[in-house]
Amino acid sequence: MPTDLAEDAIDLTIPLLEAITPQIGDSAYPFPRLSAAGRSELREFRSLVLENPYLAVTLVPDLGGRIIRLFDKRTQTDIFPFDGTISASEGGPRGMESWTGLQISTGFETRLNSLGTVATMPDYAEEEEAPSGVWWGELCGNGMSLNVRISLPANRAEVEIEVRAFNRSLEPVAYNGGLLVGVQGGFVSEDLWIFQGQGLRIHAPALRYRSYSDSKLVAHRFNRQRSLEPHQLDSWTAKLTPFSGMEGIRHVSEDVAVFFDQSRLQVQAITPVPDAKLVLQTEAGQTLELTNDLYPENLLEIPLSDLPSPAQALAVLDSNRLEIFRSGSQEPKLSSATREQDEWIHWDGPTSSWTVDQLEEATFSMRDRALAHLLLAQRHLRAKEYSAASQEFEQSLLFNAEDHLAWWGKAVSQRLQGEELYERPELLNAHFLAPLEPALRAESYLVNPSQTKESSPILKPLMGTPEAFIEVACLLLEANLLEETAKWLDEALRHVDFPMLRYLLAFAYLSGSRMEVEAADQVAIASKKPVAPPYPYRALEGRALEALSKRFPGDASIRTYLDWMAS
Structure with missing residues (x-):
């Protein structure tokens, strides 16, 4: 099945926000500042749904193009908590902001237009196996513009994101591109984000700085605010690979996620790997080999309780016996973005x-x-x-x-x-x-x-x-x-x-x-x-x-x- 793109409607309960007429010196300008009206309402929003055999991704153009839902069809699981409610709280450049779902940022805070409308355009792949997706774009209100492509490959349980941030003005603009995810109780371990039993591998070499709190996960280009120079384009990509339905997630690679303890081994594939070879090593130094087909729709589970000693490491090889996964013993590394201000480089005069x-x-x-x-x-x-x-x-x-x-x-x-x-x-x-x-x-x-x-x-x-x-x-x-x-x-x-x-x-x-x-x-x-x-x-x-x-x-x-x- 190739990737499918459909326009749909989604009912969301949202807090009503009131626009406030700008005041002199308002930091939200040229957008109106927002305040909470104190009540919520069920409303229908236009949505765009990308779907392949393994995942369904729902974007809402009228909420800043955010991914409101990432659904793992393999296990019938929402990777981000989703109950049809959009939360909002005080904060952000406009006074109110929402961290629900996954959104693109151009700084440490949510975008000025993160609750506004973005333009959209379908982007169908010419070849059946190539990723099909949707572009969305916006004028950011500060001299910048964004063009963002969200796509799904036909044969991988993976979301691809491409971001192009362009300074269309003739003066430097403050900038620090990144991803913001509003989740409860998450933590960051290298490329792996784990929250509420689900995992999300974010492969984004350009987003080198990760931070987390009780309610949000953040990945940014830089550890401080930088500037995008006149007519400069910054492009970066990210691949999001979700995992769910496992007892835990101990290690991930580009193609598989693995969990093992004394009683079981679980392997979840991202793409089909027929005739895969699994090589398991125990603490006693024994090596056990097993050949099995790995398919994303089927979670492979093998009991280990009869092993003479606990499992210590695992390697997975494809049908050509090339290694696609090897577990390691490295402890998670946490890194946190800071808000140091970078000195802007200006020419002499406008x-x-x-x-x-x-x-x-x-x-x-x-x-x-x-x-x-x-x-x-x-x-x-x-x-x-x-x-x-x-x-x-x-x-x-x-x-x-x-x-x-x-x-x-x-x-x-x-x-x-x-x-x-x-x-x-x-x-x-x-x-x-x-x-x-x-x-x-x-x-x-x-x-x-x-x-x-x-x-x-x-x-x-x-x-x-x-x-x-x-x-x-x-x-x-x-x-x-x-x-x-x-x-x-x-x-x-x-x-x-x-x-x-x-x-x-x-x-x-x-x-x-x-x-x-x-x-x-x-x-x-x-x-x-x-x-x-x-x-x-x-x-x-x-x-x-x-x-x-x-x-x-x-x-x-x-x-x-x-x-x-x-x-």
Whole structure:
């Protein structure tokens, strides 16, 4: 049976949370702070279920893309405690947080959007035995974006996670990627996490720092907060292998988990190992051999009570007699992450203020050359020098090929200079790096914009994460593509309507052909709407609001947004 992906619904009892209007200096900004309403409610959530013959993984896109349930079909066991209830407590960057299930982190705390909606996209394997899965993505609200792939191989009891964290801004962003698991009574032993009789092997070489408490298990990239530099991509992977139905878990490898004591030997396989050879050594030095088929769906149990002396060690060999497991006597090692602050490395002054001469000089710096070429490309793009922009994007990519926005920028430059639009490998590269990047969907629309008043179906998937419309508008405005910005925002308003879209459209009108009347109309409509998320936080949003504040000084909403951003 290949891996199956299905959309379903799940009923969850959740505590009701109230959004609090931001105050000046609020650390949760640009997200609203949360407080407990003091009551719970049963609600239906959209869920995505990945399933192979051994495991079923349930993700909830509207709860930050977390894995809410990891079900071991071999033993009919929930690896994480699951009773249909989402717990929440005071803490985290927004005042309330939930540690239920397994979630991705970008720091020591839960993400700002850990209780919000992420965009999703199925990712089916081309080959039957290859892992199929689902991508989810989000704009993190601090200049970063995440693209995360959760997948299941067809023939292994194993969950694969791939995380791509990208700093899409031009300044360093605080970062420490990792996994957070909310469980009771867990402890960490090297790669093995054990809780409530179940085990979870986490093979993640990049997550070198593990910590635990009575209610949570954590694995992080670093033992302190670091910074992700401008347009830097950090990628890491993890493989989660659950074990259940055993008397205990003494040792694990990539392919099997083993428990043995004086009375029995238990072996649980992760993948089929036919004609396996088990070699058992006793404390008296005797060696016993046994050949048996190991299958994930069948727990192998062998009585040992008749042995002349207790079992001491075990080795397992596959059908080619290659060793796939050997027990050791090493005691568990516990490590704990600390919160030491890493000193950020800054360039001398904001990158936006660099002169052309400084940028040209920086192109000779091994550290700065990718960013320098990127900034030169953006300046050429703003000046409508599309050929030169394309060349500078190409130079930037020579030194940082993981920058999916540079690939997008090169594709846009080539289109605007009139190149033929056939395969467009630049967009394919960008999609490979960040499958849920909203700018890529925007480019698909702008190549052939709608000629009717009906909303474009191409952009319908963005309605689940409406901030994506603002993100694309800011990218286009940064590139001084005012006509395309107007087309984009006009289409965006057919899908969603909130103040910042109209403020940005007014700014585009004033920046281009000085369409004063049209700009005033957009500001008037925006001002009548309640001040509500998504709140502005990007540098370009600040510049747009400052310009509109000078032109429309009586607009109280603009002033409120600017006060929040200034804090």
